[in-house]
Amino acid sequence: MRLDRTDRKILDLMQNNGRISNLELAEQVGLSPSPCSRRVKALEDAGLIAKHVTLLNEKKLNLNLTAYIHISMDRHTPERFENFQKIISAYEEVMECALVTGTDADYQLKVVVRDMEHYQAFLLGKLTRIEGVTGVRSSFVLQQVFSHTALPLSQIK
Known part of the structure; x- marks a missing residue:
């Protein structure tokens, strides 16, 4: 279109x-x-409008901890990746999951939880129990400087 x-x-x-x-x-x-x-x-x-959503305020809902997590997998097979993606997509804490390159990680996740206690429960109770996960590195957001949801339409030809 x-x-x-x-x-x-x-x-x-x-x-x-x-x-x-x-x-x-x-x-x-x-x-x-x-x-x-x-x-x-x-x-x-045409699929250009994927869906209509309402963005919620994490802080007002006491979801105070955002983590970016790099995941390394033991094998790079389609079956291993499909299994990981199927399981991770069911976790409500996971806001984004991307298969990435350029680092020693295979996936990058964006996770939002209430606090460090809930993060630990997510990490130990869910994430590290997924078959094939061999490495987990977490970074925590100290301050959200800005976040956009609108795509840069000026770049579209």
């Missing part, structure tokens, strides 16, 4: 305000509501 200027504007506005009404969105992009709604539906159907 080729994106024109209006599509990009729609995506930009929706990334920054997921609760924007169709009427307000249409006004801001210079369309009437029906064509705007059809464009949003087309963007959804």
